[in-house]
Amino acid sequence: MTPSVEFRGVSVHFGRTTALDSLDLAVGRGETLALLGPSGSGKSTALKALAGFVRPSAGRVFLNGEDVTDLPPHRRGLGVVVQSYALFPHMRVADNVAFGLKARRWPRADVAARVAEVLDLVGMGGYARRFPRELSGGQQQRVALARALAIRPDVLLLDEPLSALDAALREDMIAELLRLRAELPDTTLVYVTHDQGEALALADRIAVMRDSRLVETGPCEQLYRRPGSEFTASFLGAAN
Ligand code: ADP
């Protein structure tokens, strides 16, 4: 089957810095893949190359078999939640969520219905008229997720979506994301995190990154019990 997401030999350089070195990785339709590694290992860069926010210096990225390397971000049809999930502060929650739909010229009535639907999906149904500053960090995070989901993306990219939350809220959001996964079984999820616990809780498969390179990839259980490298063993082991 054609992978939902595929990196083929993708490298990214910033000046002399190699941020991503020859990444080869495929993610299947409906799969949740955690890109796991310490800070500075190239996770966000990989996600940005996929989203079209940075240009690879080598290699190609594919979505559903289509080479999208030369497409601008808005033509890739992805839902993206970046590390700092900044909502538009001057817009109400509903308008934040509607933004991508209006950009795609959805009819007004459809926009309103879809906004209500995704806000319900993330448990924020009662907050449509609020402004971001009137919400807690966790609530803002949910709205950012709703905004990404609104366009019904085949592929959802989340970059450290829980990093701004305290431990209790993080637990809630993990439960929320697991519920969402169950409700959207065809949505492919690429989940960037430096947190072993999050990766193990959420992912079907983990891809371990270190120093701009992919170390290894495998199902959570396998990487945890039979890590293929010293690095994976110590990094995943650090969760306990
Ligand atoms: P991670 O998300 O795993 O923490 P990043 O992908 O953000 O790592 O960064 C990988 C490497 O690339 C790091 O050494 C980082 O300093 C560097 N880097 C990332 N973005 C830029 C940029 N815009 N300009 C220069 N260097 C960058």
Ligand code: MG
């Ligand atoms: Mg990052």
